[in-house]
Amino acid sequence: MHIGKYEFNEFMEVVRSFHGSPAPGIIIGGIMVDMARDALPPETIFDAVVETPKCLPDAVQLLTPCTVGNGWLKIVNLGRYALTLYDKYTGEGIRVFIDPRKLANWDEIQGWILKLKPKKDQDFDRLISQIKTAGREFLTARPIQVNLEQLTRKRMSDINVCPICNEPYPSDDGAACRGCHGDSPYVVEGGDLT
Amino acid sequence: MHIGKYEFNEFMEVVRSFHGSPAPGIIIGGIMVDMARDALPPETIFDAVVETPKCLPDAVQLLTPCTVGNGWLKIVNLGRYALTLYDKYTGEGIRVFIDPRKLANWDEIQGWILKLKPKKDQDFDRLISQIKTAGREFLTARPIQVNLEQLTRKRMSDINVCPICNEPYPSDDGAACRGCHGDSPYVVEGGDLT
Numbered sequence: 001m002h003i004g005k006y007e008f009n010e011f012m013e014v015v016r017s018f019h020g021s022p023a024p025g026i027i028i029g030g031i032m033v034d035m036a037r038d039a040l041p042p043e044t045i046f047d048a049v050v051e052t053p054k055c056l057p058d059a060v061q062l063l064t065p066c067t068v069g070n071g072w073l074k075i076v077n078l079g080r081y082a083l084t085l086y087d088k089y090t091g092e093g094i095r096v097f098i099d100p101r102k103l104a105n106w107d108e109i110q111g112w113i114l115k116l117k118p119k120k121d122q123d124f125d126r127l128i129s130q131i132k133t134a135g136r137e138f139l140t141a142r143p144i145q146v147n148l149e150q151l152t153r154k155r156m157s158d159i160n161v162c163p164i165c166n167e168p169y170p171s172d173d174g175a176a177c178r179g180c181h182g183d184s185p186y187v188v189e190g191g192d193l194t
Numbered sequence: 195m196h197i198g199k200y201e202f203n204e205f206m207e208v209v210r211s212f213h214g215s216p217a218p219g220i221i222i223g224g225i226m227v228d229m230a231r232d233a234l235p236p237e238t239i240f241d242a243v244v245e246t247p248k249c250l251p252d253a254v255q256l257l258t259p260c261t262v263g264n265g266w267l268k269i270v271n272l273g274r275y276a277l278t279l280y281d282k283y284t285g286e287g288i289r290v291f292i293d294p295r296k297l298a299n300w301d302e303i304q305g306w307i308l309k310l311k312p313k314k315d316q317d318f319d320r321l322i323s324q325i326k327t328a329g330r331e332f333l334t335a336r337p338i339q340v341n342l343e344q345l346t347r348k349r350m351s352d353i354n355v356c357p358i359c360n361e362p363y364p365s366d367d368g369a370a371c372r373g374c375h376g377d378s379p380y381v382v383e384g385g386d387l388t
């Protein structure tokens with residue numbers, strides 16, 4: 001079984017190297033990417049949506065040209081283990097999700113996605129083995145029309161220098177940057193090191 | 195000049211391969227990652243914050259163990275071209291930002307970050323050359339204390355199957371999943387392909 005251009009075990013290593021561990025969610029994500037891609041017309045120039053920030057973004061980033069930093073991968077947190085690849089010009093795409101109706105034969109995958117047992121009681125090798133055997137059998141793909149306006153990254157406004165922190169920021173954010181408007185996750189900022 | 199374990203031009207290729215183009219923002223981001231890392235005590239186990247979703251996430255994902263999918267990279271959109279690496283247990287970290295006070299000698303970098311001219315009038319080769327020559331000279335690093343509670347990913351709740359779409363979702367999201375609560379970016383969803 002292949003995932004993208006990789007042989008299954010080779011992809012496990014690619015995942016380990018990028019993600020820090022060969023997370024089952026990314027292996028499943030890789031199978032989902034392939035399934036969506038195969039159902040799109042060849043040569044489609046696509047963007048991607050993942051419906052959870054957990055694991056799935058890394059599968060898309062490893063197997064497609066879409067990354068968070070280039071904006072072609074969009075994370076819309078709906079809490080579902082699903083992804084969509086869609087034509088970036090028309091919004092027509094394919095959504096793939098884990099289908100509970102198809103999990104009866106795959107108890108370890110079912111236990112993983114429905115969190116039926118604590119992580120420490122999961123049998124990792126059995127889970128990976130079931131994923132490898134099942135392939136796409138527990139997944140469903142559907143054609144979908146994406147709302148392009150909702151997903152298109154806004155063109156960035158002019159840049160100002162914030163009068164409070166003296167850093168560049170988009171003028172659309174107002175008279176000061178968002179960090180100085182109270183959205184910052186920092187408690188204390190020290191003096192310049194250099 | 196090196197960026198992470200890469201020679202400068204080699205990193206340009208790594209960026210092109212992952213991000214689709216050798217974006218100047220990611221090259222700068224790579225220099226920022228190195229600067230933050232050097233100011234942290236060696237062996238620090240760190241998480242990362244980027245203050246914009248544009249380009250910077252990819253620099254962090256290419257050069258550190260932190261990815262969007264594993265949750266060690268957090269995107270807090272403050273609109274500033276800045277990143278922080280911080281000790282994941284204490285929240286003590288180093289924030290690096292582009293410092294407008296230091297841009298006088300680097301007009302092409304200044305033009306890029308302040309968007310002083312349209313992209314088509316930017317001189318890409320001159321910009322990359324200035325970045326390579328400047329190194330860290332237009333950046334400032336500061337020690338910072340992160341609010342860990344604000345940045346720590348919540349432990350996921352139990353999983354239910356949504357009574358509307360029949361897909362698994364976190365029970366904390368309520369009686370139905372967020373997609374079925376109206377947060378979905380899809381206009382039309384077709385029938386099962388498989």
